[in-house]
Amino acid sequence: MNEMRRILIVDDERFHLNVMADLLGENHNILIAKNGLRALEVAVASPVPDLILLDILMPEMDGYEVCRRLKNDERTRHIPVIFLTVKSDVEDEAYGFDLGAVDYITKPYSAPIVKARVMTHLALSRALCELEQQNELLEKRVSERTQEIVQAHEIQEKLQLCLQRAHKMESIGLLAGGIAHDFNNILTAVEGFSSIAKYDLQAGEYESAEQNIDDIVTASGRASELVQQLLAFSRGVPSKPQVVQPAGIISEAITLLRPVLPALIRFDVSLDEAVPDILFDKVQMHQVVMNLCINARDAMNGQGHLALSLTRQQKVKGKCSACQNDFEGDFVVLEVTDNGSGLSEEQVKNIFDPFFTTKAEGKGTGMGLSVVNDIVHKHQGHIQLETTLNQGSTFKLLFPLIPVATETPPRAIAYLSGPDKNILLVSDDVGVSMLWKELLDVSGYQVSIRNTGQEALDLIKSPASYIDLVIVDQSMKGMSGEELAAAVVAEELELPVIVCENNGGVEVVGHNSMGVSTILRKPIQSEVLMGEISSLLSTED
Template sequence: MTKDNFKQAIVEAHQRLENLSQLASLAVEKSIGHDSPRELLQQAMTEISISLEELQQQNEELIATRHLVEAERQRYYNLFNFAPDGYLLTDATGIIQEANYAAAKLLNVRQSYLIGKPMAVFVHQTERQKFRQIMLQLQQQGQIRREELRFFHGQGITDFPAELTAIAVGDSQGKTGNLRWLFRDISDRHQQEQKIREQAALLDITTDAIIVEDLDNQILFWNQGAEKMYGWQVQEAQGKNAWEILFKETSPLLSTAQKTVIEHGTWQGELHKFTKDGKEIIIASRWTLMLDAVGLPKSILIIDTDITEKKQLETQLLRSQRLESLGILASGIAHDLNNLLTPILGVAQLLPLKYPHLDALSLQMLKILEINAKRGGDLVGQILAFAGGSEREHTIVLVSQLIEDIKRIAQQTFPKFIDINTDIAPNVGVVLGDSTELHQVLMNLVVNARDAMPNGGKLCISATKLFIDENYARMHIAATVNSYVKITVADTGVGINSEIIDQIFDPFFTTKEVGKGTGLGLSILMGIVNSHGGFVEVASQVGIGTKFQVYLPSKEGRISQVTDEIELPKGQGELILVVDDEVAITEIAKTTLEFCNYKVLTAQNGIEALNLYSQHKNEIRLVLMDMMMPIMGGETAISTMKVINPQVQIIAMSGLARSEALLETTGVDIQGFLAKPFTTNQLLNKVQKIFR
């Protein structure tokens, strides 16, 4: 029952009582009537009863309505007071009139404490200007939504970011009556957002490329690492097909990778990808399948690491290890060959001296023997160069003159349809090295270039000076921070297939037909360049051509003048002890020295040499000692002789030129070194140098 209905029931009850009162008065006045007083009283009581029943009914309805209103009011209070978000009711100026339990809890105060306080006092002082702007906006627009504001209360030690929503409620005159505020603590959201920002920063800071692709290879995510690695900006890459921009052609490995990751959830392996500018790089790629909310495949997360530099270093290291192992074998062979060639060369040179009246044919045959022994020695020298054991005396070599000599030889011997050019920088300068070996290096390269151009082409030999910094040296095992001369031999020939380019420096590897190449040229070249402290790079494209770049440490200086050797210096009867396990070498050395007026004792090992030296130490003026002998090696024998007589004069001999360096590093004191095979002049000049 409404309030108006209740008032109407009261009026009607009063009307009935008024009617009864009028009837009673009329009956008294006339004392007569249709009804007796008893009947009138009965009628009045009936009317009163009806009215009372109606009033009772209406009163019950009113009570029920009041209970309903109270229940609704309690429900509203519960919703208001125990809502998880804070609610405030303020007047138009921001004075708090009502506050729920959540608001008090968020601000860490009692509810009663809030009533009558300006809302502004609970806003962080750094954001009170922003709060005033929100109040103004609320007055003008009637509402604000999802504004961020920092709440603070020093006594409650409260400080948190809040999301704020508010509406302005107008009064009967259309003015702002009060303001209703809702706010919630969004600290957790800020922490999550900060975590997401940190994770996003990590994704961009990492040098790895992080890519997300859908199952059709369309790029969904592309981090800064991917931008740096592949050159495609994020706006260029997103939405593109990854296989189209990162691969030149679809390989079976790609299809296998995608099938594996879908079936098993992960895949990893090495892929060859291409950057935006067409550079090929080697990638260690890890793929992970991403699932949607119902567990179905939706995308593939790919993490790529550029391992191009690592693979290059591994290749260089493996190549060095192969060359080192083969070099050890080559050194042993070279030593034995030099021991064989030494007496042959000695006999071929000594016989014409002892028998000057030999017929022309015999002299010619001996000359052939001498020439071939020397050629054999040069071949052994090449093997030693490959083995890294050749340590011939280095002199200043003028790079421009070296290249011009190679050009002249090539122009005289190469087919005319090969165009030969040189490009030498004016400041290219000089290098320290063996001119014969460096000549061999360049001749090998230009001959290979000629063979790569059977139908003609262009051959260019260039040289320039450059400085190698730390970054470049870090990527090349043999390089150091230094000034280098770079000699480039480039051709427009058939090129080298990328599948075999890493094998071309291996001994005995050749692409030439049987009988047209031994496969030793480039391996020997590599050994020579390494022995000069340099390194070699090669780049080639099939059908385009090949470019070899030889890097040699630069040296400032002038070319040293070569002095003529003094021929057959004679001795004064000095006693010399010759020690070698090869009888042929001791005999030819003895014969040669005796022919030139020296006295000679011989021994076949270190122990025998020590016995002889102990007996004749006062007469022996010089010891020729082989370094590699059985029973007792030369190094030990020399050290022991130095104990017996610190002034003993010793010339070390070896078929391995690097034995001289070994003696220097071990500190053994010697007066000279003679590399096998040695000529008669070399032997006599070395001995004469000691006796000067």
């Protein structure tokens, strides 16, 4: 039920007070004052009126003076005032509006006009009040947020990150059809090889069945790689430059890109795998390649020649087309060339500006090259643009070299097996539990399965049981994998715990301090899982 609004009626004549009270009293709380001084007293009483109907012609203090005092008082200046008067001169109305009144109602009163204007100004007053409250809340939030920002450039970083995410989502939309196509092909292969393997097993053709199962594993690995690449591309995380080999990363991006290129575009790729390592964020390299190639595709209107190359170039001298700074030195150069529409001299001047686009309305956001420019320069690189209108464009991205990183080869792990090692599997997915149990049974481990974290904890605490290692799914109803690991620590048990989490799911935020020995991300290869188990159990011994 809506709260009745409070209306103060000020008039020195009882007849007019009664008329107004009868007219508005059914739906509003009516307050009455017979003179200006009394009106000022009632107006500041709590709660204050929502609207004041104020007669102008009153003895001692007229309506104009009452309005002036109301608008000069912080407690009442927000209350809308409607003048009641027999005056109809334009000068009188203008004077009242200058004092702060919101409307005039002339005598004799018309009931529909009075009700309509009262309802209108009550609604406006409420809306303004709500807007002021929202503004105050917004100002508070802005103030709180501003206090957290120590340096001005951090604001720019976050805005640019939002820009990159927005454009990344646009690119993901373009990729969706191609990814679905690839997955259908993979599923077709898995289904086909499965049927053949089943027939081979029934026929006793075990060698052929093994080959078909190997083909299923290969197809599954391809699906896993595709998922990993798409998930990595879709994550909106801040830049994390690391030492990378650019040819491999660009190959991954091209894998995602090919399905969205029309068949009438010839796509030539030349990657020198011997180019030196560079310092770059892997996900953002994907984004750079995607943006440049999709822009080239659009510039060719679905048909033409697109070429991408990666080379090392020495003693390069030039001027950056984006930042206009001169550069010199040895670079790893990514070059993307198309024979599309090209750019005019006027377009070149603004091509790297945010939201500038040469495409038709609704066909582009104007963020692609702005994002490329930001990413490249954050990694200390430069851009050169060569373009001719109606002939095509070439974008050269120059990345500075770093010394080749020396990596220590991974330590070979001997698998540990034997009936003396007891492993507890904890997952609410029966299929995953049975798969892992079969794998561990073959390796000679004793395996127990529990479906919830609480059931697992009860077993671990039981004096009659002895567990050497726990493998737990992170995303479970009730107690998560991380919470189970923490509970093990709370029981003062020195028990290694492997937590398995989904990409894009609930991430493990704690690690060793929370009792988590190792975090593995699904899909988990059997060799990786067995290697971690062996490593942890050998450490325990």
